[in-house]
Amino acid sequence: MAEPAYIVTSDSETTGEEKPSTFSEIAIGIDIGTSQCSVAMWSGSRVELLKNTGNQKIMKSYVTFKGNTPSGGVCSQLSHEDEMLSGATIFNMKRLIGRVDTDPVVHASKNLPFLVQTLDIGVRPFIAALVNNMWRSTTPEEVLAIFLVELRAMIEAQLKRRIRNVVLTVPVSFSRFQLTRIERACAMAGLHVLRLMPEPTAVALLYAQQQQQNAHENMGSGCEKIALIFNMGAGYCDVAVTATAGGVSQIKALAGSTIGGEDLLQNMMRHLLPESGNLFQNHRVKEIKRMGLLRVATQDAIHQLSSQTSVQVDVDLGDGLKIWKTVDREEFEEVNRKVFEKCESLIIQCLKDAKVEVEDVNDVIVVGGCSYIPRVKNLVANTCKGKELYKGMNPLEAPVCGAALEGAVASGINDPLGNLDLLTIQATPLAIGIRADGNKFVPVIPKDTAMPARKELVFTTIHDNQTEALIIVYEGEGEKAEENHLLGYFKIMGIPAAPKGMPEINVCMDIDAANVLRVLAGVVMPGSRKPAIPVMEVRMPSVDDGHGWCAEALNRSYGASLDLVTLQNKA
Amino acid sequence: MDVLSLSSSSSLSMCKPFQSHGLPLSKQQRVSNVKFGAVSCRVTTQENLYKVLSVSPGNATMDEIKRAYRSMALQYHPDVCHDPSMKEESTRMFVELNAAYKTLSNPRLREQYDTELGQRSKVMSVGVDHERWRGSKLQEEMIEVKTRSRRRMAQKRGISGTRMRSQNMKDRH
Structure with missing residues (x-):
């Protein structure tokens, strides 16, 4: 019987508990980056990266729409540059997935050489590829799924068997809603997500394995080592602080932001052609071509600036528009000063959250495509008080190797030599809580809590005889509720009539090992030990597309009538 | 395993920590489960945190606590527990282990x-x-x-x- 191409695991489109498999299939590690992608798996004795038919270990993440059969960067032999100029190629889907059209990241994507249209009303953006002079609409999930189907075919051809379970790496700053979109894309491609691993935690696991091997070789005691991991790719920048010993990587803190090589590129494009934003507004065929040309030229210049101190940019954009300019490294660094400052602040924040002093860091690891940029290496080393950077890892392959290790561990594979006696104790990258105390975000599970986690907080009513309460669940770090990602909401009904402040409303949040979040709410009246109404259990995220509207709509309809406050003496 | 043998206070067989901690079967756990269904969802039982980590209350050093936590995590984290029927139990156990570690490591x-x-x-x-x-x-x-x-x-x-x-x-x- 053929396996269904679409595997829907639940109504909410998220993956549930792992189903017990009849045989121990090793989950494949996949690192889909904003611009590049790689695949690796545990081969029985070590992690091996899989190559495509073009003998590449690192493949470009894009999909080209042509006629009826879109093709991705896995096996496409055409040069990326040519395709990019035509408008038929969609890339950067990792930056667009799960975002609404009011998101600044989506707005910044409007000068990519394909169509990203925003109506600025909080719905998903309109994304389309130019095929035979027609805009063919698509979604980031679809593009990712097409790419994954191609990737899956490549892996299955090499392994000569079907694959199903995968471990994917994701940016630290992804919201849980964005994670469901990644899971959705995998389901569309017939893949089951065993784990979604924040990228630096995958690197941390590889580091844990390396440390364990060193400890074996040196007969060392395997004492605790603290590592700071800085990962900057095209789309995202992530930082993790991990404490490692005996093969266990304990994530102490995570920090992440949507800044990356794409920002460096766009800032440079604006620097080379200040009116570029206006020039490309209408997305005519000629404009798309110009956009592509400028992009390629700028990208080349940035790459060259990693090895040389100045570069000559010489590009003819057509119709007499030419750019002929010498750019030196200082100029590039100045144009992107804010991006680099943000990187520094992420490192400082992560160390602070981990309660680790720079002096106590044993190793500083820099990975990701941007790790080749001298300024990036310098800023990490300087922020870590000039510590020498760790040399034992390939900056482009480390995350996927970590994902492959996690895949083997989570699939229950044993290694007789003990190379898989590993474990990652993950931490929540963002706080999860509810709107209460006015318009505040009150975390129930704080940021950097070890997972699986279960925490609760007690709230109470703000009006006399308030019989209903709205539980609006957010995820993030913002103080005000609306500064965070909305995950879902539900109403508690039938609270017994009582003076305000009397009913105890227990809100409990539970994250299991598969990172599934459940929110439970119950009502207890003082003096009673039994709940006044049945406990409600809601799996989150429960929001769908257009969720940007929901919080506003709730506020408009209910105001503060169903609000809650934290019960101080119970907190 | 030398860490675990330090648990003189509990004089328990360390090869069967599930039983030794009495977690899955203890009355306290059952009480807690009932409570959860009824009112609250707290998982922490009244277990002594030192017993949870199998370390000696009086003189366990920070290093011993950390090592005990890691070695127990390697055994009971849901990621390394591959019996689906034990998954929930190991999750609960690990949450408890975390709570104990968070307190005793500070x-x-x-x-x-x-x-x-x-x-x-x-x-x-x-x-x-x-x-x-x-x-x-x-x-x-x-x-x-x-x-x-x-x-x-x-x-x-x-x-x-x-x-x-x-x-x-x-x-x-």
């Missing part, structure tokens, strides 16, 4: 807990349902502003006393 929280542990055994000896100790962030912050002086300690006992009383009053309702 010198201030540990000192606070040790004090409460002393009080708790006193309270228990007079047969009063003791307050559940939780290493919540708020509690941590609370502790951070506390000094270690005797006067403050006395004050804290006063607070605990009030809490205990309100608990009693609740029970009488």
Whole structure:
């Protein structure tokens, strides 16, 4: 019987508990980056990266729409540059997935050489590829799924068997809603997500394995080592602080932001052609071509600036528009000063959250495509008080190797030599809580809590005889509720009539090992030990597309009538 | 495994920690489960945090606590537990392990807990349902502003006393 191409695991489109498999299939590690992608798996004795038919270990993440059969960067032999100029190629889907059209990241994507249209009303953006002079609409999930189907075919051809379970790496700053979109894309491609691993935690696991091997070789005691991991790719920048010993990587803190090589590129494009934003507004065929040309030229210049101190940019954009300019490294660094400052602040924040002093860091690891940029290496080393950077890892392959290790561990594979006696104790990258105390975000599970986690907080009513309460669940770090990602909401009904402040409303949040979040709410009246109404259990995220509207709509309809406050003496 | 053999206080067979901690089968756990279904979803049982980590209450060093945590995590984290029927149990166990580690790996929280542990055994000896100790962030912050002086300690006992009383009053309702 053929396996269904679409595997829907639940109504909410998220993956549930792992189903017990009849045989121990090793989950494949996949690192889909904003611009590049790689695949690796545990081969029985070590992690091996899989190559495509073009003998590449690192493949470009894009999909080209042509006629009826879109093709991705896995096996496409055409040069990326040519395709990019035509408008038929969609890339950067990792930056667009799960975002609404009011998101600044989506707005910044409007000068990519394909169509990203925003109506600025909080719905998903309109994304389309130019095929035979027609805009063919698509979604980031679809593009990712097409790419994954191609990737899956490549892996299955090499392994000569079907694959199903995968471990994917994701940016630290992804919201849980964005994670469901990644899971959705995998389901569309017939893949089951065993784990979604924040990228630096995958690197941390590889580091844990390396440390364990060193400890074996040196007969060392395997004492605790603290590592700071800085990962900057095209789309995202992530930082993790991990404490490692005996093969266990304990994530102490995570920090992440949507800044990356794409920002460096766009800032440079604006620097080379200040009116570029206006020039490309209408997305005519000629404009798309110009956009592509400028992009390629700028990208080349940035790459060259990693090895040389100045570069000559010489590009003819057509119709007499030419750019002929010498750019030196200082100029590039100045144009992107804010991006680099943000990187520094992420490192400082992560160390602070981990309660680790720079002096106590044993190793500083820099990975990701941007790790080749001298300024990036310098800023990490300087922020870590000039510590020498760790040399034992390939900056482009480390995350996927970590994902492959996690895949083997989570699939229950044993290694007789003990190379898989590993474990990652993950931490929540963002706080999860509810709107209460006015318009505040009150975390129930704080940021950097070890997972699986279960925490609760007690709230109470703000009006006399308030019989209903709205539980609006957010995820993030913002103080005000609306500064965070909305995950879902539900109403508690039938609270017994009582003076305000009397009913105890227990809100409990539970994250299991598969990172599934459940929110439970119950009502207890003082003096009673039994709940006044049945406990409600809601799996989150429960929001769908257009969720940007929901919080506003709730506020408009209910105001503060169903609000809650934290019960101080119970907190 | 040398770490685990330190658990002189509990004199338990360390090769079967599930049983030795009595977690899946203990009455306390059952009570907690009932409570969860009924009112609350707290998972932390009244287990002694030192027993959870299998370390000696009096003299376990920070290093020993860390090593005990790691070696138990390697055995009981849901990621390394491949029996689907045990998944939920191992998740619960790990959450508990985390709570114990969070408290005992923080010198201030540990000192606070040790004090409460002393009080708790006193309270228990007079047969009063003791307050559940939780290493919540708020509690941590609370502790951070506390000094270690005797006067403050006395004050804290006063607070605990009030809490205990309100608990009693609740029970009488």
